Every structure is written in structure tokens, then in C-alpha cells.
Amino acid sequence: xxxTPQKLPSNPIPRILAEKETKIVxxxxxxxxxxxxxxxxxxxxxxxxxxxxxxGPSGCGKSTFLRCINRMNDTIPSARVTGQILVDxxxxxxxxxxxxxxxxxxxMVFQKPxxxxxxxxxxxxxxxxxxxxxKSKADLEEIVxxxxxxxxxxEEVKDRLSHSxxxxxGGQQQRLCIARAIAVNPEIILMDEPCSxxxxxxxxxxxxxxxxxxxxxxxxxxxxxxxxxxxVSQLTAFFHLGDxxxxxxxxxxxxxxxxxxxxxxxxxxxx
Amino acid sequence: MTxxxxxxxxxxxxxxxxxxxxxxxxxxxxxxxxxLFLVYLIVDIAVKAWPSFFEHHIVLKVxxxxxxxxxxxxxxxxxxxxxxxxxxxxxxNVTTRAxxxxxxxxxxxxxxxxLRILTVANPAMIGTTVNASALLSDDADLYFKGMHxxxxxxxxxxxxxxxxxxxxxxxxxxxxxxVAGQIVRANGGAFRITSxxxxxxxxxxxxxxxxLNSLVAGNWDILSFAAIEVDRRIDDRxxxxxxxxxxxxxxxxxxxxxxxxxxxxREPELAGxxxxxxxxxxxVVMTLLLSLPLGIAAAIYLEEFAPKNNWTQFIEVNINxxxxxxxxxxGLLGLAVFIGFFGLPRSVPLVGGLVLALLVLPTIIIAxxxxxxAVPPSIKEAALGVGASHLQAIFHHVLPLAVPGxxxxxxxxxxxxxxETAPLLMIGMVAFIVDVPNGFRDAATVLPVQIYLWSDLxxxxxxxxxxxxxxxxxVVLFCLNAIAIYLRKRFERRW
Numbered sequence: 001x002x003x004t005p006q007k008l009p010s011n012p013i014p015r016i017l018a019e020k021e022t023k024i025v026x027x028x029x030x031x032x033x034x035x036x037x038x039x040x041x042x043x044x045x046x047x048x049x050x051x052x053x054x055x056g057p058s059g060c061g062k063s064t065f066l067r068c069i070n071r072m073n074d075t076i077p078s079a080r081v082t083g084q085i086l087v088d089x090x091x092x093x094x095x096x097x098x099x100x101x102x103x104x105x106x107x108m109v110f111q112k113p114x115x116x117x118x119x120x121x122x123x124x125x126x127x128x129x130x131x132x133x134x135k136s137k138a139d140l141e142e143i144v145x146x147x148x149x150x151x152x153x154x155e156e157v158k159d160r161l162s163h164s165x166x167x168x169x170g171g172q173q174q175r176l177c178i179a180r181a182i183a184v185n186p187e188i189i190l191m192d193e194p195c196s197x198x199x200x201x202x203x204x205x206x207x208x209x210x211x212x213x214x215x216x217x218x219x220x221x222x223x224x225x226x227x228x229x230x231x232v233s234q235l236t237a238f239f240h241l242g243d244x245x246x247x248x249x250x251x252x253x254x255x256x257x258x259x260x261x262x263x264x265x266x267x268x269x270x271x
Numbered sequence: 272m273t274x275x276x277x278x279x280x281x282x283x284x285x286x287x288x289x290x291x292x293x294x295x296x297x298x299x300x301x302x303x304x305x306x307l308f309l310v311y312l313i314v315d316i317a318v319k320a321w322p323s324f325f326e327h328h329i330v331l332k333v334x335x336x337x338x339x340x341x342x343x344x345x346x347x348x349x350x351x352x353x354x355x356x357x358x359x360x361x362x363x364n365v366t367t368r369a370x371x372x373x374x375x376x377x378x379x380x381x382x383x384x385x386l387r388i389l390t391v392a393n394p395a396m397i398g399t400t401v402n403a404s405a406l407l408s409d410d411a412d413l414y415f416k417g418m419h420x421x422x423x424x425x426x427x428x429x430x431x432x433x434x435x436x437x438x439x440x441x442x443x444x445x446x447x448x449x450v451a452g453q454i455v456r457a458n459g460g461a462f463r464i465t466s467x468x469x470x471x472x473x474x475x476x477x478x479x480x481x482x483l484n485s486l487v488a489g490n491w492d493i494l495s496f497a498a499i500e501v502d503r504r505i506d507d508r509x510x511x512x513x514x515x516x517x518x519x520x521x522x523x524x525x526x527x528x529x530x531x532x533x534x535x536x537r538e539p540e541l542a543g544x545x546x547x548x549x550x551x552x553x554x555v556v557m558t559l560l561l562s563l564p565l566g567i568a569a570a571i572y573l574e575e576f577a578p579k580n581n582w583t584q585f586i587e588v589n590i591n592x593x594x595x596x597x598x599x600x601x602g603l604l605g606l607a608v609f610i611g612f613f614g615l616p617r618s619v620p621l622v623g624g625l626v627l628a629l630l631v632l633p634t635i636i637i638a639x640x641x642x643x644x645a646v647p648p649s650i651k652e653a654a655l656g657v658g659a660s661h662l663q664a665i666f667h668h669v670l671p672l673a674v675p676g677x678x679x680x681x682x683x684x685x686x687x688x689x690x691e692t693a694p695l696l697m698i699g700m701v702a703f704i705v706d707v708p709n710g711f712r713d714a715a716t717v718l719p720v721q722i723y724l725w726s727d728l729x730x731x732x733x734x735x736x737x738x739x740x741x742x743x744x745x746v747v748l749f750c751l752n753a754i755a756i757y758l759r760k761r762f763e764r765r766w
Contacts, residue, residue: 072655077579104658114649116668126667127657177653184657 014249016047016234023048023188023218024069029083031064031073038064040242042083046235048187051210051219053233053250055226057265060239062222066190069220070106071099087188104131107181111193113173115165115180120157123165123176124148127184143183151179152209171202178209189213191221195228207232226266230254238262313745316738323732323739326527326540327415328385328404329516333357335390335397345391350383354405362515364459364479373508377516379406381541404523409539409732414505414513415522418731420498422510427491433457433483436473443471444486448493452500454507457491458482461511477511504731530739534705535721539732542725544743546707550620550700550715551689551747557624557711558631558688563681565628566635570677573636574643575665594633601630602697610698617699621711626694631684638680642673675759682755686748692719718744 024046031039039061046052054062064073071092073079085092092102104127115123124144125134134140144161148154153175157168165176174194181189191210195203203225210219210232223229229236229250236253238246238261246259257263264270333353340348355375359365365374382405389403390396413419429445440462442449449455449472455462460480466473494514500506505513516522533543573590577583605626609615615622646669654664695701700716701724708715716724718740725737 070656072652075652075655100658100660103655108652108656110649110652110656112649114647114653116650116653117672126654126659130657130659130663130667180653180657 014235014247014252016050016249017045020047020050022046023087024220025084025086025089026065026068027084027086029065029068029081029085031061031068031082032080033064033076034078038242039068042242042244044237044244044247046218046220048218049215050235051214051221051233052235052237053229054220054222054237054239055224055229055265056239056245057270058224059241061242062237062239063192065239066192066220066222069188069190070103070108072103072108074099104184105186106188106190107184107186109174109177109181109189109191109194112197113170113177115168115173115176117164117166119162120148120165120168120176121161124180124183127180131184133184147179147183148176150182150213151175152205152212153179169202171198171205174198174202174206175209178206182213186217188218188220191219193222193224196224203228226254238265240265316741316745319735320738320742321735322413322416322418323530323735324527325416325524326529327407327412328523328525329358329407329521330402330523331357331361331405331521332400333386333403334400337398340390340397342394342397345394345397346387348387348390350387350390351378351380352383354378354382354386354403357403358405361519361521362512364481365512366479370478370508374512377408377411377509377512379408379540380538381536382406384541404525406529406540407522409730410504411509411513412540413732414510415517415524418735419505420496420503422514423495423497424514425493425495426489427455427457427486427493428488430488431457431486431491433462433486435483438475439465440474440476441471442474442486446472450495452496454494454511455486455491456494456511456514457486458484461494461515463507477508478515530736534707535703535716535724536705537703539728539730539736542733542736544718544721544740546704547716547718547721547740548743548747549707550623550704551717553620553708553711553715554623554627554695554700554717555685555689557620558627559681559685561624561628562632562635562684566632566681566684567639567677569632570636570639570643571665571670574640575661575669590633590636594637597693598630598691599693599697601626602694604629605694606697616712616714618702618704618714618716619700619712620708620715622698623695623700623715623717624711626698627688627691630691630694631688634684634687635677635681638683639673639677642676642680643669645676646672671762675762678758678762679755682751682758686751689717689748689751690719690744692717692723695720718747 022045026042026044029039029042030037042065054066056062067073068081068085069087069092073081081093087102087106090097116126118126121144124147125140128134128140128143134143145154148157153172156172157163165173168176174197178189178194195206198206207228210221213219221229221232233250236248236250237244238253238259240261246253246257246262248258253262254266257266331354333356335353339353340350355378358374358378359371362374365371385406386403407415410419425448427448429448431442431444431446434441434443442455442464446467449464449467451464451466453464454477455464455474458480460476461478462474463477464472464474494510496503529541530543531548532545533541534546536542573583573587605622609622609625610617650668650672651664654668655661659667695717701720702714702716703724704714704716706713722737722740722744725733725740
């Protein structure tokens with residue numbers, strides 16, 4: 001690890017970070033949108049094979065930071081990112097790191113389900129195909145089926161893989177997007193409020209899914225639902241106005257928050 | 272229960288509804304007026320154009336004399352002469368040189384063309400006697416289409432005697448039906464009444480009669496006119512000849528394939544649109560080949576890759592400005608650059624296509640950019656999210672979704688190019704060109720320019736041809752729009 005570890009905003013270090021390997025390390029990250037300072041001197045460690053939840057009121061920078069991890073902010077012309085973000089000890093802003101490769105390792109699920117307007121099969125096959133993961137047609141079919149199975153969608157759509165991905169219900173679409181992300185074998189899956197456009201039953205289904213797959217991936221989920229964060233995550237980080245206010249094991253955060261602002265937010269006094 | 276009516280002032284509510292009703296009425300009236308104008312325009316043009324899609328022939332028995340057609344060079348045979356012989360044989364009464372000339376004038380100058388084509392295809396016909404279809408001249412054609420001052424036919428109901436009176440003839444008997452200026456047709460001949468005198472009706476001969484038998488009610492008739500001879504395009508002698516043709520039953524009306532299969536001509540009955548249609552097609556193909564790839568590539572670059580700086584902004588503003596530049600300026604530019612500087616030939620579809628490509632490029636760029644911009648960014652993010660490169664995301668996902676919009680813009684641009692006249696005048700595509708162009712470097716004209724050229728010609732038959740050319744242009748444009756709508760529906764996907 002070539003980064004100098006800095007003091008994390010909360011002490012003691014969350015137990016989950018001691019238990020699991022650290023997958024992502026961010027040090028002194030600042031994000032600016034034009035003149036707006038969206039994230040201020042953020043430092044955080046994210047554990048592998050666990051779910052980390054980012055919570056906080058709207059506009060606090062949690063999605064912005066999420067989009068830093070797969071460098072999605074590159075697509076916004078006015079965005080500027082400073083500081084270090086290391087994935088497996090490798091700086092993602094390194095010159096010799098290819099952003100396309102990074103994104104193949106860091107999958108993303110967006111707030112609104114955004115399947116390609118193509119068949120269900122094509123939706124999932126697209127990633128493996130452009131990365132040359134599948135060697136043959138049979139390989140590709142296997143990847144599609146496995147991804148759908150992992151996303152818990154296979155049974156529902158196995159008879160209509162050639163139907164349009166957009167013909168599915170909202171919850172199914174979101175699971176299709178998760179399957180699409182899984183299909184390229186990522187190590188990290190970023191989820192930007194994946195349930196905000198879904199009804200409670202579909203949300204519950206996604207939460208179950210996240211719980212099932214967390215053994216294999218480093219998952220970061222941004223959510224506005226405190227209950228959801230409490231249910232699915234092991235680590236919770238609370239953001240406010242661009243600051244990482246508090247980070248801790250989820251059970252501690254929701255039962256005994258140390259910071260006043262965290263306490264106020266969790267109890268619904270603002271936000 | 273709450274009484275809702277108490278909450279709002281009823282007068283205010285009524286006013287609101289009245290204003291909405293008023294607005295809807297304005298809209299309906301505006302729509303009705305526009306539809307009325309449009310329907311009037313199209314119906315007017317269609318009615319004027321309709322006769323042009325038909326032509327009149329006379330069927331003549333002709334001998335394909337080997338002396339006039341060299342079997343080795345059928346193409347060069349004197350087919351006009353053969354037709355004229357056939358016509359002379361059909362009208363033995365026409366003896367004087369002037370009358371014969373008048374008779375021949377009823378034939379088109381290209382009257383032998385159909386027979387030529389037929390004989391070239393069947394050389395075995397040479398030496399035989401066949402029924403040939405001979406094209407009539409524009410005035411004769413218009414006469415049969417009823418587009419000249421009408422001729423009234425009245426059957427003779429009295430008995431008359433006819434006698435030679437020096438050079439002229441004298442009708443006696445019951446003269447109650449006769450008026451000076453009328454034409455009496457009897458005994459296979461025709462006479463024009465010159466004056467009514469106490470002794471009888473004096474008449475001059477227009478067509479020599481077979482006999483001078485007495486006229487019995489029912490076997491003679493009178494031709495009278497709504498306009499005097501000098502005001503008519505067709506004089507009395509021609510009318511007599513044409514009516515004689517009609518009475519013989521040799522006049523036939525056909526659909527005028529010639530209008531679509533031949534090039535331009537100074538003779539209205541021979542003039543066709545094939546040259547202009549081919550020229551338009553070649554020009555539009557050239558335009559598309561240039562403007563489509565350039566326009567879409569420019570749109571993709573500007574929308575997706577160009578750095579957002581003042582320079583890009585300057586280019587964007589100027590592209591929008593170019594879309595508003597009068598088309599004749601592009602013509603001048605084409606004249607100066609392509610013909611003057613690069614030395615390309617005049618009047619050719621190559622240069623026409625280049626100029627029109629410049630003209631429609633801004634339209635295509637603007638439409639394509641709008642279409643690309645309308646694709647939800649979530650689709651691109653999704654592609655980037657699974658590791659597609661920027662270019663892959665655009666070509667695999669954004670562009671296919673933008674295709675309907677791009678196509679619509681392109682076809683609207685092409686429709687504009689197809690209807691454009693002014694810039695082509697500048698580069699010389701306004702010349703009188705008889706030959707159908709065979710390539711991008713052959714002199715050609717295009718449909719709208721052909722319309723402009725024909726509208727300027729003095730022959731009455733060209734008025735109808737002009738209207739017919741407008742109909743053809745409109746049909747082509749409607750077809751293009753129909754294709755645009757079809758393609759848009761075909762490629763349109765929900766997301």
C-alpha cells in the first residue's frame with residue numbers, strides 16, 4: 001500500500017474493517033463541480049466482501065463520491081477530483097490505468113433502472129462481449145444465465161430472453177441491471193440509490209439479492225432509507241454537506257451514533 | 272359534504288372556460304383556412320396537370336417500305352415520311368399543297384418515333400403494311416382534350432341544294448339554320464359560309480367534297496364556334512381535318528408514358544421528365560453521399576467529444592447561422608469554388624450535389640445533434656458503467672437510439688435539397704438539356720428547375736406540363752416524407 005494512512009474521521013476503527021480485507025482506500029479526496037466544493041477532504045476505507053452504505057441528506061456528496069470510484073465523474077466536464085483513491089492499492093487516477101478496465105472491475109447500478117432498449121439477453125451479453133470475456137456463443141449463454149441466476153431473475157425471464165429489457169417491471173429491470181453489472185465479473189459493485197424508483201416489495205427483493213451476493217463482492221450502496229442501510233449493510237458512512245461525518249459498524253451507527261449530526265439525521269430531526 | 276361552488280367566484284370560472292373555448296375556436300378556424308388553401312392549391316394543380324398524363328394518337332395504315340427503311344440501319348429509316356404517307360392516303364380529299372401542309376401540321380414532329388422503336392424491335396415488320404399509332408401535335412392534342420375554344424356540332428335538319436358558283440359554292444333551299452362564319456360539312460367535304468344573301472348562302476370550300484348531291488336532313492351537320500377564327504389557336508381548316516379524324520374513329524387516347532420516359536423537348540407533346548428526374552436523383556445521391564456522413568460525424572463530435580470552450584461555441588453559432596443563409600448564396604459559393612477554383616464542369620449533378628450538400632449540412636447537423644441530445648444520458652451511463660469506451664457507448668447505444676431523429680432530419684434536409692432551385696441556377700443546371708444524363712459528370716437539370724423552365728415557355732401545352740411536373744415533384748417529396756415516417760416508426764424504440 002503506497003498511501004500514507006491518515007486518521008479516519010471516527011475512532012475506533014470499525015470492526016468490519018478489521019475482519020475483512022480493505023478493498024478501497026480514499027485519502028483526502030476533494031471533488032469540485034465548477035466552483036462548488038462537493039466533497040471536502042474525504043478519507044475512508046471500504047471493506048471487501050461486505051456491504052457499505054452511504055447515507056445522508058440530498059446533496060451531501062455521497063453519490064458524488066460513489067461516482068468517483070469508477071471515475072464516472074470524468075463524463076461531467078466541470079467536475080474536478082483531487083486526492084487519492086486506491087482500489088487494491090492501485091491509484092485509479094494513475095496515468096497507466098485504463099478507465100475502461102477500471103469500470104469493468106467496478107460495476108455500477110444506477111438510481112433509475114436503465115436497461116438498454118435491447119433484448120434481455122443482449123443487455124447482459126453486451127459487457128462480456130465488448131470485453132471479450134466469452135470465448136464462444138455457449139460461453140456467452142452460460143454467462144447470461146449465470147448472471148440472471150445470481151440476480152435472482154432467471155426463473156422469471158427464462159422463457160423470454162429475447163424480449164425487450166424495457167418490457168420488464170421496474171423491480172425486474174433493476175435486477176436486470178444488477179445482472180448486467182455482475183456479468184462482467186466486477187470486484188466492486190456501486191449502487192446509487194438502487195431502490196428509490198421501486199415499490200417496497202421490489203425493494204425488498206433487491207435487498208435480499210444484495211445480501212445473497214455480498215459474500216463475493218465489495219458492495220457500496222447509497223441510500224436515503226435508513227432502514228435499508230440498517231438491513232443490508234455492515235458498514236455505514238454518514239455524509240453531510242460534503243463531509244464524511246461519521247463512519248462505523250452499522251449496528252453501532254444506528255444504535256449509538258457518536259456524532260450529534262448523525263444522531264439528528266438518523267432520528268429524523270433533519271434531512 | 273363541502274360545497275365546491277362556494278370556493279370560487281362563478282364568474283371567474285365561466286370566464287376561464289370561455290377563454291379556453293375562444294382559443295380552441297381560433298385554432299380550428301386557423302386550421303380550416305390553412306386546409307382550404309392547401310386543398311385549393313393541390314386540386315388546382317392536379318386539375319391543370321391531369322391532361323398532361325394523356326396523349327392523342329391517330330391510327331393509320333402505313334406501309335413499311337423497304338425503300339425508305341434500310342434493314343441494316345432501321346434506326347435511320349424515314350418513319351415520319353411513312354406516317355405522313357399513311358395520313359395522306361387516309362385523306363384523299365386533301366389535294367392542295369396548303370391543305371396538305373395543314374394536315375401534316377396536325378402530326379407531331381416526332382410522330383414516327385413510336386413506329387421507329389417498334390420496327391427496331393421487330394425488323395420482320397419491314398415490307399409489310401401495319402396499323403401505326405402516330406402522335407399528334409400539341410395543338411391537335413389539346414383540341415381533342417377540349418382545351419381549345421369549344422366547337423359546337425349541330426345536325427342539319429333541313430334540305431339544301433348546293434351548286435358551284437365560280438370559285439365558291441352557293442347553298443339554296445331552307446337556309447334557316449345557316450349563319451355566316453359557320454362550317455357546313457356534307458358529302459365528305461366542308462364549306463365555310465362567307466355571307467348570307469337573298470339568292471342563297473355563299474360558301475368557300477375548306478375540304479373538297481366527293482360529290483355535289485343535295486343535302487338531306489340528317490346527312491349533314493354544322494360546326495359553329497364560340498370564338499372567331501383569329502382568336503382561336505386552331506383555325507377552321509384544322510378543325511375540319513381534326514373533326515374528320517374523329518369521325519373516322521382513328522383518334523385514340525393513351526396514357527402518356529412518354530412524359531416519364533423521354534427527356535426535355537421544345538415540342539410540348541414530346542417533352543418528358545426523365546432527364547429532370549434522373550438529374551434530381553443523381554444530384555440527391557451526391558448530396559446524401561456527402562452530407563450524411565459529414566453531418567452525422569460533425570454532430571457526434573460536437574455533441575460528445577468537442578471541448579466546451581469558446582471556439583466550439585463559435586462553431587455552433589455559425590452552424591446555426593449557416594442554416595439560415597439564403598440558398599442562392601450557396602449557389603454563388605459553388606460557382607466560385609467548385610467551378611471557378613476547382614474547375615469542375617458546369618451544369619452537372621456532381622457540382623449540384625456538392626452545393627446542395629453544403630446547403631443541407633447545417634440542417635442535418637442540427638437535427639442529428641438534437642437527436643443525440645435527446646437520448647437519455649442514463650443509457651450512455653449504463654454502457655460506460657459496464658466498461659464500454661466512450662466511442663463504444665456512442666456507437667452501440669446512443670447512435671442507434673438517435674437514428675430515427677437523424678433520419679427525420681436528414682430526409683427533411685434532402686426534401687429541401689430536392690426542391691431547391693436557386694443555387695442550381697447559379698451553377699448552370701438551368702440549361703435546356705434534351706439528353707437524359709448518364710452520370711454525375713453529364714449535363715443535367717433537376718425537377719424544380721424543369722418546372723421553372725417550362726413555366727416560362729409560350730406553348731399552351733406547356734402550362735399543363737408544368738402543372739404535371741409540379742405534381743411529380745410533390746409526389747416524390749410526399750414519398751420521401753412517407754419513407755421518413757416509416758423509418759422513424761421502424762427504428763423508434765421505447766426506453
